[in-house]
Amino acid sequence: MSIGNGTGEDQRYVVWLDIDNTLYPRSTRIADLMSQRIHAYFLSMGFTEEDANSLHFKYYSQYGLALRGLMKHHEIDAQDFDRKCDGSLPLETILKPDPKVRKMIQDIDRCKARVWALTNAYSTHANRVLNILQLDDLVEGVFFCDYADPNFSCKPERDFYDEAMRVAGVTDASKCLFVDDNLNNVKAAKALGWGSSVLYSEREEGNAMKEHPHVEGVDAVIGRLEELRLVWKDIFVETSS
CATH class of the missing domain: 3.40.50.1000 (HAD superfamily/HAD-like)
Structure with a gap:
Protein backbone atom coordinates (compact mmCIF):
# COMPACT_ATOMS: atom_id res chain seq x y z
CA MET A 1 0.00 0.00 0.00
CA PRO A 25 19.92 5.39 14.95
CA ARG A 26 19.42 1.86 16.23
CA SER A 27 20.73 3.18 19.55
CA THR A 28 17.31 4.75 20.15
CA ARG A 29 16.25 1.16 20.95
CA ILE A 30 12.86 1.69 19.39
CA ALA A 31 13.06 -1.85 18.03
CA ASP A 32 13.43 -3.15 21.59
CA LEU A 33 10.45 -1.13 22.78
CA MET A 34 8.42 -2.46 19.88
CA SER A 35 9.44 -6.03 20.67
CA GLN A 36 8.32 -5.55 24.27
CA ARG A 37 4.93 -4.34 23.13
CA ILE A 38 4.47 -7.24 20.74
CA HIS A 39 5.38 -9.65 23.53
CA ALA A 40 2.83 -7.97 25.78
CA TYR A 41 0.24 -8.36 23.02
CA PHE A 42 0.88 -12.11 22.89
CA LEU A 43 0.51 -12.29 26.67
CA SER A 44 -2.77 -10.36 26.50
CA MET A 45 -4.08 -13.13 24.25
CA GLY A 46 -3.53 -15.66 27.04
CA PHE A 47 -0.21 -17.15 25.94
CA THR A 48 2.40 -18.10 28.53
CA GLU A 49 5.78 -16.35 28.56
CA GLU A 50 7.37 -19.34 26.86
CA ASP A 51 4.72 -19.64 24.16
CA ALA A 52 4.72 -15.89 23.57
CA ASN A 53 8.48 -15.91 22.98
CA SER A 54 8.29 -18.97 20.77
CA LEU A 55 5.43 -17.72 18.60
CA HIS A 56 6.87 -14.22 18.30
CA PHE A 57 10.12 -15.65 16.92
CA LYS A 58 8.34 -18.20 14.74
CA TYR A 59 5.96 -15.73 13.12
CA TYR A 60 8.65 -13.12 12.55
CA SER A 61 10.94 -15.71 10.96
CA GLN A 62 8.23 -17.33 8.85
CA TYR A 63 6.20 -14.30 7.77
CA GLY A 64 8.56 -11.32 8.08
CA LEU A 65 6.30 -9.72 10.70
CA ALA A 66 4.81 -11.21 13.86
CA LEU A 67 1.55 -9.46 12.97
CA ARG A 68 1.13 -11.55 9.83
CA GLY A 69 1.34 -14.77 11.82
CA LEU A 70 -1.20 -13.44 14.30
CA MET A 71 -3.57 -12.51 11.47
CA LYS A 72 -3.19 -15.85 9.71
CA HIS A 73 -3.55 -18.08 12.76
CA HIS A 74 -5.46 -16.07 15.38
CA GLU A 75 -7.70 -13.68 13.42
CA ILE A 76 -6.69 -10.63 15.41
CA ASP A 77 -7.68 -7.06 14.60
CA ALA A 78 -4.62 -5.58 12.87
CA GLN A 79 -5.70 -2.02 13.66
CA ASP A 80 -5.94 -2.89 17.37
CA PHE A 81 -2.45 -4.42 17.17
CA ASP A 82 -1.12 -1.29 15.50
CA ARG A 83 -2.60 1.00 18.16
CA LYS A 84 -1.22 -1.07 21.04
CA CYS A 85 2.21 -1.67 19.52
CA ASP A 86 3.47 0.90 17.00
CA GLY A 87 0.94 3.50 18.07
CA SER A 88 1.96 3.39 21.72
CA LEU A 89 5.67 3.99 21.10
CA PRO A 90 6.84 7.28 22.71
CA LEU A 91 8.51 8.41 19.49
CA GLU A 92 8.16 12.13 20.19
CA THR A 93 10.33 11.82 23.31
CA ILE A 94 12.96 9.59 21.68
Missing part, protein backbone atom coordinates in the same frame (compact mmCIF):
# COMPACT_ATOMS: atom_id res chain seq x y z
CA SER A 2 1.20 3.55 -0.53
CA ILE A 3 0.63 7.23 -0.05
CA GLY A 4 1.86 9.81 -2.48
CA ASN A 5 1.64 10.51 -6.16
CA GLY A 6 3.05 7.59 -8.10
CA THR A 7 1.15 7.69 -11.37
CA GLY A 8 2.64 7.79 -14.84
CA GLU A 9 6.03 6.92 -16.34
CA ASP A 10 9.21 8.60 -15.11
CA GLN A 11 12.71 7.91 -16.36
CA ARG A 12 14.47 9.10 -13.21
CA TYR A 13 15.96 6.80 -10.61
CA VAL A 14 13.93 6.11 -7.47
CA VAL A 15 15.76 6.16 -4.16
CA TRP A 16 13.97 3.81 -1.77
CA LEU A 17 14.74 4.59 1.89
CA ASP A 18 13.90 2.17 4.67
CA ILE A 19 12.60 4.06 7.72
CA ASP A 20 13.09 2.25 11.03
CA ASN A 21 16.72 1.85 12.17
CA THR A 22 17.83 3.53 8.94
CA LEU A 23 16.60 7.13 9.07
CA TYR A 24 17.27 7.19 12.83
CA LEU A 95 13.50 10.69 18.10
CA LYS A 96 14.93 13.99 16.98
CA PRO A 97 15.79 15.40 13.55
CA ASP A 98 19.31 14.84 12.24
CA PRO A 99 20.50 17.78 10.10
CA LYS A 100 23.07 15.56 8.34
CA VAL A 101 20.44 13.08 7.20
CA ARG A 102 18.13 15.86 6.06
CA LYS A 103 20.93 17.56 4.13
CA MET A 104 21.90 14.27 2.49
CA ILE A 105 18.35 13.72 1.23
CA GLN A 106 18.03 17.36 0.19
CA ASP A 107 21.18 17.03 -1.91
CA ILE A 108 19.72 14.27 -4.08
CA ASP A 109 19.33 15.84 -7.51
CA ARG A 110 15.58 15.75 -8.22
CA CYS A 111 16.29 16.00 -11.93
CA LYS A 112 17.97 12.59 -11.65
CA ALA A 113 16.12 10.81 -8.87
CA ARG A 114 12.91 10.71 -6.86
CA VAL A 115 12.79 9.76 -3.19
CA TRP A 116 10.37 7.26 -1.69
CA ALA A 117 10.25 5.43 1.64
CA LEU A 118 9.81 1.65 1.74
CA THR A 119 8.72 0.26 5.09
CA ASN A 120 7.20 -2.82 6.71
CA ALA A 121 5.31 -0.56 9.11
CA TYR A 122 1.79 0.79 8.65
CA SER A 123 1.18 4.25 7.21
CA THR A 124 0.45 5.90 10.57
CA HIS A 125 3.81 4.87 12.02
CA ALA A 126 5.69 5.75 8.82
CA ASN A 127 4.17 9.22 8.65
CA ARG A 128 4.70 9.80 12.35
CA VAL A 129 8.41 8.99 12.13
CA LEU A 130 8.95 11.07 8.99
CA ASN A 131 7.17 14.03 10.58
CA ILE A 132 9.20 13.86 13.79
CA LEU A 133 12.45 13.58 11.83
CA GLN A 134 11.34 16.51 9.65
CA LEU A 135 11.85 14.49 6.47
CA ASP A 136 8.26 14.21 5.27
CA ASP A 137 8.61 17.14 2.87
CA LEU A 138 11.56 15.46 1.16
CA VAL A 139 9.78 12.19 0.39
CA GLU A 140 7.50 11.90 -2.63
CA GLY A 141 5.64 8.87 -1.33
CA VAL A 142 5.65 6.03 1.19
CA PHE A 143 5.06 2.40 0.31
CA PHE A 144 3.96 0.54 3.43
CA CYS A 145 2.31 -2.64 4.68
CA ASP A 146 -1.45 -2.32 4.39
CA TYR A 147 -2.72 -3.85 7.62
CA ALA A 148 -6.28 -3.47 6.34
CA ASP A 149 -5.59 -6.25 3.82
CA PRO A 150 -5.54 -9.67 5.52
CA ASN A 151 -3.16 -10.92 2.83
CA PHE A 152 -0.78 -7.96 2.78
CA SER A 153 2.82 -8.57 1.70
CA CYS A 154 6.01 -7.18 3.23
CA LYS A 155 9.76 -7.10 2.70
CA PRO A 156 11.51 -9.32 1.67
CA GLU A 157 8.69 -10.81 -0.44
CA ARG A 158 8.79 -10.22 -4.18
CA ASP A 159 5.15 -9.08 -4.30
CA PHE A 160 5.98 -6.18 -1.99
CA TYR A 161 8.81 -4.89 -4.17
CA ASP A 162 6.87 -5.44 -7.39
CA GLU A 163 3.86 -3.53 -6.09
CA ALA A 164 6.08 -0.72 -4.81
CA MET A 165 7.53 -0.32 -8.29
CA ARG A 166 4.08 -0.34 -9.85
CA VAL A 167 2.74 2.33 -7.53
CA ALA A 168 5.81 4.53 -7.99
CA GLY A 169 5.53 4.16 -11.77
CA VAL A 170 8.80 2.29 -12.23
CA THR A 171 9.04 -0.30 -15.00
CA ASP A 172 12.83 -0.69 -15.05
CA ALA A 173 14.11 -2.39 -11.88
CA SER A 174 17.62 -1.10 -12.56
CA LYS A 175 16.30 2.40 -11.79
CA CYS A 176 15.67 1.43 -8.15
CA LEU A 177 18.29 2.41 -5.55
CA PHE A 178 17.60 0.89 -2.15
CA VAL A 179 19.06 1.14 1.35
CA ASP A 180 17.91 -0.92 4.35
CA ASP A 181 19.38 -2.16 7.63
CA ASN A 182 18.02 -5.69 7.10
CA LEU A 183 20.29 -7.98 5.08
CA ASN A 184 17.46 -10.20 3.83
CA ASN A 185 15.55 -7.17 2.53
CA VAL A 186 18.59 -5.87 0.68
CA LYS A 187 19.44 -9.27 -0.80
CA ALA A 188 15.85 -9.68 -2.02
CA ALA A 189 15.98 -6.36 -3.87
CA LYS A 190 19.33 -7.25 -5.40
CA ALA A 191 17.97 -10.62 -6.57
CA LEU A 192 15.09 -8.81 -8.30
CA GLY A 193 17.52 -6.74 -10.32
CA TRP A 194 17.26 -3.45 -8.45
CA GLY A 195 20.00 -1.15 -9.65
CA SER A 196 21.75 -0.71 -6.30
CA SER A 197 20.93 -2.45 -3.04
CA VAL A 198 22.86 -1.11 -0.04
CA LEU A 199 23.07 -2.57 3.45
CA TYR A 200 23.17 0.01 6.24
CA SER A 201 25.19 -1.44 9.12
CA GLU A 202 25.26 1.44 11.57
CA ARG A 203 28.65 2.52 12.86
CA GLU A 204 28.62 4.17 16.28
CA GLU A 205 29.35 7.88 16.50
CA GLY A 206 33.03 8.62 17.01
CA ASN A 207 34.33 5.46 15.35
CA ALA A 208 36.78 6.11 12.55
CA MET A 209 35.52 5.40 9.06
CA LYS A 210 36.85 2.07 7.87
CA GLU A 211 36.37 -0.16 4.90
CA HIS A 212 33.39 -2.47 5.25
CA PRO A 213 33.76 -6.17 4.50
CA HIS A 214 32.23 -7.50 1.33
CA VAL A 215 28.77 -9.00 1.87
CA GLU A 216 27.59 -11.41 -0.77
CA GLY A 217 24.27 -10.52 -2.38
CA VAL A 218 24.44 -6.75 -1.83
CA ASP A 219 26.11 -3.95 -3.79
CA ALA A 220 27.61 -2.02 -0.88
CA VAL A 221 27.72 -1.80 2.91
CA ILE A 222 27.71 1.59 4.64
CA GLY A 223 28.13 2.60 8.28
CA ARG A 224 26.76 6.13 7.97
CA LEU A 225 23.73 7.07 5.91
CA GLU A 226 25.67 10.01 4.46
CA GLU A 227 28.01 7.51 2.79
CA LEU A 228 25.31 7.11 0.17
CA ARG A 229 26.85 10.24 -1.32
CA LEU A 230 29.84 8.08 -2.28
CA VAL A 231 27.89 4.98 -3.31
CA TRP A 232 25.37 6.89 -5.45
CA LYS A 233 27.54 9.89 -6.29
CA ASP A 234 25.94 10.39 -9.72
CA ILE A 235 22.54 11.37 -8.29
CA PHE A 236 23.77 13.97 -5.81
CA VAL A 237 24.08 17.67 -6.43
CA GLU A 238 27.69 18.77 -6.19
CA THR A 239 28.21 20.97 -3.16
CA SER A 240 31.19 23.10 -2.24
CA SER A 241 33.24 21.88 0.69
Whole structure:
Protein backbone atom coordinates (compact mmCIF):
# COMPACT_ATOMS: atom_id res chain seq x y z
CA MET A 1 0.00 0.00 0.00
CA SER A 2 1.20 3.55 -0.53
CA ILE A 3 0.63 7.23 -0.05
CA GLY A 4 1.86 9.81 -2.48
CA ASN A 5 1.64 10.51 -6.16
CA GLY A 6 3.05 7.59 -8.10
CA THR A 7 1.15 7.69 -11.37
CA GLY A 8 2.64 7.79 -14.84
CA GLU A 9 6.03 6.92 -16.34
CA ASP A 10 9.21 8.60 -15.11
CA GLN A 11 12.71 7.91 -16.36
CA ARG A 12 14.47 9.10 -13.21
CA TYR A 13 15.96 6.80 -10.61
CA VAL A 14 13.93 6.11 -7.47
CA VAL A 15 15.76 6.16 -4.16
CA TRP A 16 13.97 3.81 -1.77
CA LEU A 17 14.74 4.59 1.89
CA ASP A 18 13.90 2.17 4.67
CA ILE A 19 12.60 4.06 7.72
CA ASP A 20 13.09 2.25 11.03
CA ASN A 21 16.72 1.85 12.17
CA THR A 22 17.83 3.53 8.94
CA LEU A 23 16.60 7.13 9.07
CA TYR A 24 17.27 7.19 12.83
CA PRO A 25 19.92 5.39 14.95
CA ARG A 26 19.42 1.86 16.23
CA SER A 27 20.73 3.18 19.55
CA THR A 28 17.31 4.75 20.15
CA ARG A 29 16.25 1.16 20.95
CA ILE A 30 12.86 1.69 19.39
CA ALA A 31 13.06 -1.85 18.03
CA ASP A 32 13.43 -3.15 21.59
CA LEU A 33 10.45 -1.13 22.78
CA MET A 34 8.42 -2.46 19.88
CA SER A 35 9.44 -6.03 20.67
CA GLN A 36 8.32 -5.55 24.27
CA ARG A 37 4.93 -4.34 23.13
CA ILE A 38 4.47 -7.24 20.74
CA HIS A 39 5.38 -9.65 23.53
CA ALA A 40 2.83 -7.97 25.78
CA TYR A 41 0.24 -8.36 23.02
CA PHE A 42 0.88 -12.11 22.89
CA LEU A 43 0.51 -12.29 26.67
CA SER A 44 -2.77 -10.36 26.50
CA MET A 45 -4.08 -13.13 24.25
CA GLY A 46 -3.53 -15.66 27.04
CA PHE A 47 -0.21 -17.15 25.94
CA THR A 48 2.40 -18.10 28.53
CA GLU A 49 5.78 -16.35 28.56
CA GLU A 50 7.37 -19.34 26.86
CA ASP A 51 4.72 -19.64 24.16
CA ALA A 52 4.72 -15.89 23.57
CA ASN A 53 8.48 -15.91 22.98
CA SER A 54 8.29 -18.97 20.77
CA LEU A 55 5.43 -17.72 18.60
CA HIS A 56 6.87 -14.22 18.30
CA PHE A 57 10.12 -15.65 16.92
CA LYS A 58 8.34 -18.20 14.74
CA TYR A 59 5.96 -15.73 13.12
CA TYR A 60 8.65 -13.12 12.55
CA SER A 61 10.94 -15.71 10.96
CA GLN A 62 8.23 -17.33 8.85
CA TYR A 63 6.20 -14.30 7.77
CA GLY A 64 8.56 -11.32 8.08
CA LEU A 65 6.30 -9.72 10.70
CA ALA A 66 4.81 -11.21 13.86
CA LEU A 67 1.55 -9.46 12.97
CA ARG A 68 1.13 -11.55 9.83
CA GLY A 69 1.34 -14.77 11.82
CA LEU A 70 -1.20 -13.44 14.30
CA MET A 71 -3.57 -12.51 11.47
CA LYS A 72 -3.19 -15.85 9.71
CA HIS A 73 -3.55 -18.08 12.76
CA HIS A 74 -5.46 -16.07 15.38
CA GLU A 75 -7.70 -13.68 13.42
CA ILE A 76 -6.69 -10.63 15.41
CA ASP A 77 -7.68 -7.06 14.60
CA ALA A 78 -4.62 -5.58 12.87
CA GLN A 79 -5.70 -2.02 13.66
CA ASP A 80 -5.94 -2.89 17.37
CA PHE A 81 -2.45 -4.42 17.17
CA ASP A 82 -1.12 -1.29 15.50
CA ARG A 83 -2.60 1.00 18.16
CA LYS A 84 -1.22 -1.07 21.04
CA CYS A 85 2.21 -1.67 19.52
CA ASP A 86 3.47 0.90 17.00
CA GLY A 87 0.94 3.50 18.07
CA SER A 88 1.96 3.39 21.72
CA LEU A 89 5.67 3.99 21.10
CA PRO A 90 6.84 7.28 22.71
CA LEU A 91 8.51 8.41 19.49
CA GLU A 92 8.16 12.13 20.19
CA THR A 93 10.33 11.82 23.31
CA ILE A 94 12.96 9.59 21.68
CA LEU A 95 13.50 10.69 18.10
CA LYS A 96 14.93 13.99 16.98
CA PRO A 97 15.79 15.40 13.55
CA ASP A 98 19.31 14.84 12.24
CA PRO A 99 20.50 17.78 10.10
CA LYS A 100 23.07 15.56 8.34
CA VAL A 101 20.44 13.08 7.20
CA ARG A 102 18.13 15.86 6.06
CA LYS A 103 20.93 17.56 4.13
CA MET A 104 21.90 14.27 2.49
CA ILE A 105 18.35 13.72 1.23
CA GLN A 106 18.03 17.36 0.19
CA ASP A 107 21.18 17.03 -1.91
CA ILE A 108 19.72 14.27 -4.08
CA ASP A 109 19.33 15.84 -7.51
CA ARG A 110 15.58 15.75 -8.22
CA CYS A 111 16.29 16.00 -11.93
CA LYS A 112 17.97 12.59 -11.65
CA ALA A 113 16.12 10.81 -8.87
CA ARG A 114 12.91 10.71 -6.86
CA VAL A 115 12.79 9.76 -3.19
CA TRP A 116 10.37 7.26 -1.69
CA ALA A 117 10.25 5.43 1.64
CA LEU A 118 9.81 1.65 1.74
CA THR A 119 8.72 0.26 5.09
CA ASN A 120 7.20 -2.82 6.71
CA ALA A 121 5.31 -0.56 9.11
CA TYR A 122 1.79 0.79 8.65
CA SER A 123 1.18 4.25 7.21
CA THR A 124 0.45 5.90 10.57
CA HIS A 125 3.81 4.87 12.02
CA ALA A 126 5.69 5.75 8.82
CA ASN A 127 4.17 9.22 8.65
CA ARG A 128 4.70 9.80 12.35
CA VAL A 129 8.41 8.99 12.13
CA LEU A 130 8.95 11.07 8.99
CA ASN A 131 7.17 14.03 10.58
CA ILE A 132 9.20 13.86 13.79
CA LEU A 133 12.45 13.58 11.83
CA GLN A 134 11.34 16.51 9.65
CA LEU A 135 11.85 14.49 6.47
CA ASP A 136 8.26 14.21 5.27
CA ASP A 137 8.61 17.14 2.87
CA LEU A 138 11.56 15.46 1.16
CA VAL A 139 9.78 12.19 0.39
CA GLU A 140 7.50 11.90 -2.63
CA GLY A 141 5.64 8.87 -1.33
CA VAL A 142 5.65 6.03 1.19
CA PHE A 143 5.06 2.40 0.31
CA PHE A 144 3.96 0.54 3.43
CA CYS A 145 2.31 -2.64 4.68
CA ASP A 146 -1.45 -2.32 4.39
CA TYR A 147 -2.72 -3.85 7.62
CA ALA A 148 -6.28 -3.47 6.34
CA ASP A 149 -5.59 -6.25 3.82
CA PRO A 150 -5.54 -9.67 5.52
CA ASN A 151 -3.16 -10.92 2.83
CA PHE A 152 -0.78 -7.96 2.78
CA SER A 153 2.82 -8.57 1.70
CA CYS A 154 6.01 -7.18 3.23
CA LYS A 155 9.76 -7.10 2.70
CA PRO A 156 11.51 -9.32 1.67
CA GLU A 157 8.69 -10.81 -0.44
CA ARG A 158 8.79 -10.22 -4.18
CA ASP A 159 5.15 -9.08 -4.30
CA PHE A 160 5.98 -6.18 -1.99
CA TYR A 161 8.81 -4.89 -4.17
CA ASP A 162 6.87 -5.44 -7.39
CA GLU A 163 3.86 -3.53 -6.09
CA ALA A 164 6.08 -0.72 -4.81
CA MET A 165 7.53 -0.32 -8.29
CA ARG A 166 4.08 -0.34 -9.85
CA VAL A 167 2.74 2.33 -7.53
CA ALA A 168 5.81 4.53 -7.99
CA GLY A 169 5.53 4.16 -11.77
CA VAL A 170 8.80 2.29 -12.23
CA THR A 171 9.04 -0.30 -15.00
CA ASP A 172 12.83 -0.69 -15.05
CA ALA A 173 14.11 -2.39 -11.88
CA SER A 174 17.62 -1.10 -12.56
CA LYS A 175 16.30 2.40 -11.79
CA CYS A 176 15.67 1.43 -8.15
CA LEU A 177 18.29 2.41 -5.55
CA PHE A 178 17.60 0.89 -2.15
CA VAL A 179 19.06 1.14 1.35
CA ASP A 180 17.91 -0.92 4.35
CA ASP A 181 19.38 -2.16 7.63
CA ASN A 182 18.02 -5.69 7.10
CA LEU A 183 20.29 -7.98 5.08
CA ASN A 184 17.46 -10.20 3.83
CA ASN A 185 15.55 -7.17 2.53
CA VAL A 186 18.59 -5.87 0.68
CA LYS A 187 19.44 -9.27 -0.80
CA ALA A 188 15.85 -9.68 -2.02
CA ALA A 189 15.98 -6.36 -3.87
CA LYS A 190 19.33 -7.25 -5.40
CA ALA A 191 17.97 -10.62 -6.57
CA LEU A 192 15.09 -8.81 -8.30
CA GLY A 193 17.52 -6.74 -10.32
CA TRP A 194 17.26 -3.45 -8.45
CA GLY A 195 20.00 -1.15 -9.65
CA SER A 196 21.75 -0.71 -6.30
CA SER A 197 20.93 -2.45 -3.04
CA VAL A 198 22.86 -1.11 -0.04
CA LEU A 199 23.07 -2.57 3.45
CA TYR A 200 23.17 0.01 6.24
CA SER A 201 25.19 -1.44 9.12
CA GLU A 202 25.26 1.44 11.57
CA ARG A 203 28.65 2.52 12.86
CA GLU A 204 28.62 4.17 16.28
CA GLU A 205 29.35 7.88 16.50
CA GLY A 206 33.03 8.62 17.01
CA ASN A 207 34.33 5.46 15.35
CA ALA A 208 36.78 6.11 12.55
CA MET A 209 35.52 5.40 9.06
CA LYS A 210 36.85 2.07 7.87
CA GLU A 211 36.37 -0.16 4.90
CA HIS A 212 33.39 -2.47 5.25
CA PRO A 213 33.76 -6.17 4.50
CA HIS A 214 32.23 -7.50 1.33
CA VAL A 215 28.77 -9.00 1.87
CA GLU A 216 27.59 -11.41 -0.77
CA GLY A 217 24.27 -10.52 -2.38
CA VAL A 218 24.44 -6.75 -1.83
CA ASP A 219 26.11 -3.95 -3.79
CA ALA A 220 27.61 -2.02 -0.88
CA VAL A 221 27.72 -1.80 2.91
CA ILE A 222 27.71 1.59 4.64
CA GLY A 223 28.13 2.60 8.28
CA ARG A 224 26.76 6.13 7.97
CA LEU A 225 23.73 7.07 5.91
CA GLU A 226 25.67 10.01 4.46
CA GLU A 227 28.01 7.51 2.79
CA LEU A 228 25.31 7.11 0.17
CA ARG A 229 26.85 10.24 -1.32
CA LEU A 230 29.84 8.08 -2.28
CA VAL A 231 27.89 4.98 -3.31
CA TRP A 232 25.37 6.89 -5.45
CA LYS A 233 27.54 9.89 -6.29
CA ASP A 234 25.94 10.39 -9.72
CA ILE A 235 22.54 11.37 -8.29
CA PHE A 236 23.77 13.97 -5.81
CA VAL A 237 24.08 17.67 -6.43
CA GLU A 238 27.69 18.77 -6.19
CA THR A 239 28.21 20.97 -3.16
CA SER A 240 31.19 23.10 -2.24
CA SER A 241 33.24 21.88 0.69
